[in-house]
Amino acid sequence: MISALQAYWADYGCVIAQPYHTEVAAGTMNPATFLRSLGPKPWKVAYVEPSIRPTDGRYGENPYRFQHYFQYQVVVKPAPEDILDVYFNSLDALGIDLTAHDVRLVEDDWEQPTLGAWGLGWEVWCDGMEITQWTYFQQLGGIEVELVPAEITYGLERLAMFLQRKDSAFDLEWAPGYTWGDVYRENERQWSTYNYEVAPVDVLLQRFEGHEHECGLLLERRLPLPAYDQVLKCSHTFNLLDARGAISVTERAAYIGRVRTLARRVAELYVELESAEAAVA
Amino acid sequence: MPSLLFEIGCEELPASACREAEAQLPALAERQLGVAPTRVFVGPRRLAILVDELPDRTADEWVRGPPVALRERAAEGFARRYEVSVDRLEERDSFLGVTIPGQPVEEVLPERLAEIVRGLAFGKSMVWGPDFRFSRPARWLCAKLDDDDVPVLLIGVRTVGFSYGHRFTFGPVEVPSAAGYLGALRAADVEPDQHERRRLIVEGLDALGEWRDPLGKLDEVVHLVESPVVLESAFDERFLRLPERVIVTAMQSHQRYFPLGGTRFAVVANGGDPELVREGNTRVLAGRLDDAAFTFDRDVAVGIDGLAERLGSITFLAGAGSFADKADRLVELVRRLGGDEHALTAARLAKADQAAELVREFADLEGHIGANYAQLAGYPDDVCRAIDEQYLPDAADAPLPSSGAARVLAAADKIDTLATVFGLGKRPTGSRDPYGLRRAAIGLCRLAVEGGLRIERSLLPDEARGFVEERLEGLLDVPVEFVRAARASAAPDLGGVARLAQTLHGAEQTPEFGAVYTAYERAHRLAGRAEQEAAAALDPALFEDQAERELADALARTVVEPNGDLSAAAALAPHVDRFFDKVLVMAPD
Numbered sequence: 001m002i003s004a005l006q007a008y009w010a011d012y013g014c015v016i017a018q019p020y021h022t023e024v025a026a027g028t029m030n031p032a033t034f035l036r037s038l039g040p041k042p043w044k045v046a047y048v049e050p051s052i053r054p055t056d057g058r059y060g061e062n063p064y065r066f067q068h069y070f071q072y073q074v075v076v077k078p079a080p081e082d083i084l085d086v087y088f089n090s091l092d093a094l095g096i097d098l099t100a101h102d103v104r105l106v107e108d109d110w111e112q113p114t115l116g117a118w119g120l121g122w123e124v125w126c127d128g129m130e131i132t133q134w135t136y137f138q139q140l141g142g143i144e145v146e147l148v149p150a151e152i153t154y155g156l157e158r159l160a161m162f163l164q165r166k167d168s169a170f171d172l173e174w175a176p177g178y179t180w181g182d183v184y185r186e187n188e189r190q191w192s193t194y195n196y197e198v199a200p201v202d203v204l205l206q207r208f209e210g211h212e213h214e215c216g217l218l219l220e221r222r223l224p225l226p227a228y229d230q231v232l233k234c235s236h237t238f239n240l241l242d243a244r245g246a247i248s249v250t251e252r253a254a255y256i257g258r259v260r261t262l263a264r265r266v267a268e269l270y271v272e273l274e275s276a277e278a279a280v281a
Numbered sequence: 282m283p284s285l286l287f288e289i290g291c292e293e294l295p296a297s298a299c300r301e302a303e304a305q306l307p308a309l310a311e312r313q314l315g316v317a318p319t320r321v322f323v324g325p326r327r328l329a330i331l332v333d334e335l336p337d338r339t340a341d342e343w344v345r346g347p348p349v350a351l352r353e354r355a356a357e358g359f360a361r362r363y364e365v366s367v368d369r370l371e372e373r374d375s376f377l378g379v380t381i382p383g384q385p386v387e388e389v390l391p392e393r394l395a396e397i398v399r400g401l402a403f404g405k406s407m408v409w410g411p412d413f414r415f416s417r418p419a420r421w422l423c424a425k426l427d428d429d430d431v432p433v434l435l436i437g438v439r440t441v442g443f444s445y446g447h448r449f450t451f452g453p454v455e456v457p458s459a460a461g462y463l464g465a466l467r468a469a470d471v472e473p474d475q476h477e478r479r480r481l482i483v484e485g486l487d488a489l490g491e492w493r494d495p496l497g498k499l500d501e502v503v504h505l506v507e508s509p510v511v512l513e514s515a516f517d518e519r520f521l522r523l524p525e526r527v528i529v530t531a532m533q534s535h536q537r538y539f540p541l542g543g544t545r546f547a548v549v550a551n552g553g554d555p556e557l558v559r560e561g562n563t564r565v566l567a568g569r570l571d572d573a574a575f576t577f578d579r580d581v582a583v584g585i586d587g588l589a590e591r592l593g594s595i596t597f598l599a600g601a602g603s604f605a606d607k608a609d610r611l612v613e614l615v616r617r618l619g620g621d622e623h624a625l626t627a628a629r630l631a632k633a634d635q636a637a638e639l640v641r642e643f644a645d646l647e648g649h650i651g652a653n654y655a656q657l658a659g660y661p662d663d664v665c666r667a668i669d670e671q672y673l674p675d676a677a678d679a680p681l682p683s684s685g686a687a688r689v690l691a692a693a694d695k696i697d698t699l700a701t702v703f704g705l706g707k708r709p710t711g712s713r714d715p716y717g718l719r720r721a722a723i724g725l726c727r728l729a730v731e732g733g734l735r736i737e738r739s740l741l742p743d744e745a746r747g748f749v750e751e752r753l754e755g756l757l758d759v760p761v762e763f764v765r766a767a768r769a770s771a772a773p774d775l776g777g778v779a780r781l782a783q784t785l786h787g788a789e790q791t792p793e794f795g796a797v798y799t800a801y802e803r804a805h806r807l808a809g810r811a812e813q814e815a816a817a818a819l820d821p822a823l824f825e826d827q828a829e830r831e832l833a834d835a836l837a838r839t840v841v842e843p844n845g846d847l848s849a850a851a852a853l854a855p856h857v858d859r860f861f862d863k864v865l866v867m868a869p870d
Contacts, residue, residue, distance in 0.1 A: 063571070078410065099553070
């Protein structure tokens with residue numbers, strides 16, 4: 001399934017990127033999406049991204065909730081007129097007969113307050129199963145996009161469950177002789193324990209401050225790409241603190257605001273440098 | 282006269298956008314075309330208007346220029362602007378002007394149709410390239426004047442001269458003429474008429490027997506499909522142990538299915554192989570319910586009492602303690618409202634489900650889920666019902682709680698929320714009411730007025746009380762001055778204030794009202810001055826006039842309850858009047 005998607009989007013002309021090297025809650029946060037969607041330059045990219053969401057862990061007991069799962073992410077900027085058809089053809093490439101199934105686009109407006117981002121789009125339903133989130137970005141890091149990108153996020157486990165007609169992600173055949181459960185169930189158990197019970201709150205609190213501070217220094221040195229990594233680390237640290245129950249409802253909003261401020265400053269600097277470069281070119 | 286079709290092809294529009302377009306298109310089209318459209322079609326992939334008889338020419342237009350008196354100075358410039366000679370200017374109502382003759386409609390349509398697209402305004406809209414906003418990208422335009430194509434002057438969206446059928450079963454579809462539009466699309470698996478789609482869906486549901494739509498999803502489903510097919514399915518009986526509304530929410534909110542009773546449900550699909558589509562949807566709902574059941578079983582293992590013990594660690598509102606604190610306050614309020622043992626037990630357990638995992642997944646079902654867990658723990662029905670209905674009435678037309686214990690708990694919850702939020706200084710503003718205080722205040726008034734619950738005004742701190750009592754104006758539909766008068770009275774409870782306001786309003790035109798008012802005014806004016814001078818106790822020995830004795834006797838006989846009943850006060854009025862007529866009040870004695 002993954003190689004079929006890679007082949008399809010490579011053929012379409014996308015850069016085939018790799019998962020990012022630090023934890024992200026969604027493929028959107030990979031700089032290949034978040035930063036490259038800003039600025040005046042066209043961009044096409046596709047990649048697998050592990051989605052790390054500490055509060056979604058269920059110790060590998062619930063077959064529908066995981067703190068670690070996979071997305072397949074595609075960004076096409078600017079979105080061409082036929083982008084929906086291009087997407088539907090990718091489902092066809094995966095062997096989904098679009099005339100036999102009920103494939104529908106159901107309104108879903110996307111918003112990510114931590115990143116100061118929003119867009120309009122849909123959930124794509126296939127016989128009632130949400131297999132993709134589809135978004136036309138409008139704003140990222142508080143900045144209006146110049147060229148409107150289409151972001152296509154396939155939920156790989158969901159898609160596989162649909163294709164394999166499986167009721168549980170644990171039962172998915174991940175490779176011949178190996179189920180998804182064989183590969184990731186123990187992972188879920190141990191990481192849920194870490195996220196909810198073991199992750200050291202004091203260290204994490206210090207770490208958040210440290211990443212925030214470093215982000216500021218990197219912005220002063222006008223290095224938005226390394227600075228953005230610090231934003232991601234802040235965001236993940238916050239998620240861990242949240243899972244540990246270390247953040248009260250009131251503090252939550254303040255932490256989200258701090259991450260959003262950093263994301264905005266990084267986005268502004270990135271766009272400034274990109275636009276200057278485009279002007280020279 | 283020719284027929285016109287204009288279709289705006291879109292990527293899938295939300296149902297709300299379809300409804301906005303349906304409301305706006307008639308007036309927009311009339312403004313641009315001079316006639317209202319005969320039909321307006323809205324749906325997920327297209328908005329369209331049909332005009333059966335479009336006038337061949339647009340109407341002549343009178344453009345008013347300078348006043349006749351300024352002919353010398355201004356006529357020439359005006360005439361030049363409109364490219365006519367000065368002697369062609371006409372006079373109307375002492376103004377000069379020019380009649381711009383109407384134009385052949387085909388000449389103006391390209392621009393006018395574009396104006397219709399640009400004129401649509403959506404609550405949420407996006408940019409994607411062209412210089413106008415729309416709910417989702419518009420991708421093609423098709424305009425036909427009888428069987429001629431009309432190019433539309435809208436930059437960024439192509440006029441294609443044909444349409445598109447069902448997204449997956451049909452590609453481009455030739456539209457032979459404006460009149461042939463409906464037929465062409467219906468042959469391509471598309472029903473553009475929203476009324477017909479609704480009829481087809483309802484017909485399909487009716488054919489399956491009894492169906493329900495408790496969360497009102499039909500209006501949305503009509504705009505989720507172009508080629509509606511109603512399918513029947515069922516979920517496994519093992520999920521029947523879940524609270525019914527959890528099942529309904531999973532079906533309706535998450536999946537837009539319609540419950541058919543028992544384990545059966547209906548899916549409205551947009552085509553596809555019925556067997557495959559049914560099987561897929563059945564598996565999806567099973568997954569949703571399995572997920573809910575997993576959470577449900579974990580909660581039930583903890584139990585309602587166990588959940589209640591966890592409330593200390595959950596913040597109710599920053600600065601207002603935890604949900605455990607809130608539960609303690611509810612118990613005390615229920616006691617002061619005269620609640621019985623069942624109401625007190627319900628108050629203790631009312632917020633326990635805030636600690637339930639299932640409430641995190643189904644936030645709208647707070648209360649209902651707690652009631653279900655209380656039932657499973659063997660609490661009496663009356664306790665469970667009170668927990669279930671504690672948030673009622675939660676809308677203007679919502680029912681009141683159905684039992685005494687439930688009404689007491691519902692009132693206590695609202696009083697506590699109002700008192701707490703006002704206590705934190707978070708008064709709602711015109712547009713912002715994040716804690717739902719207006720709804721709580723109206724609910725509280727309805728519990729007192731319609732529910733007959735005695736709610737002492739002293740249970741609410743001043744500012745919150747004022748806010749609650751102001752709601753009576755709208756609720757009772759009584760002019761504000763009567764509500765203000767009633768609020769100024771000594772009525773001790775909210776229902777009493779309401780009854781008094783209604784009585785005053787009802788009595789306004791009766792003779793008693795005048796009599797009581799006059800008597801009150803006289804006594805009231807005097808009381809202000811007399812407060813410090815009057816003797817502490819009444820001394821009958823000092824009575825000089827018969828009128829004094831009569832008033833004293835009448836007062837002794839009368840108990841005026843501030844309960845809205847004017848008759849006692851009315852009986853007193855003549856004595857008061859005679860007293861003032863006969864007696865020199867400020868006599869030194």
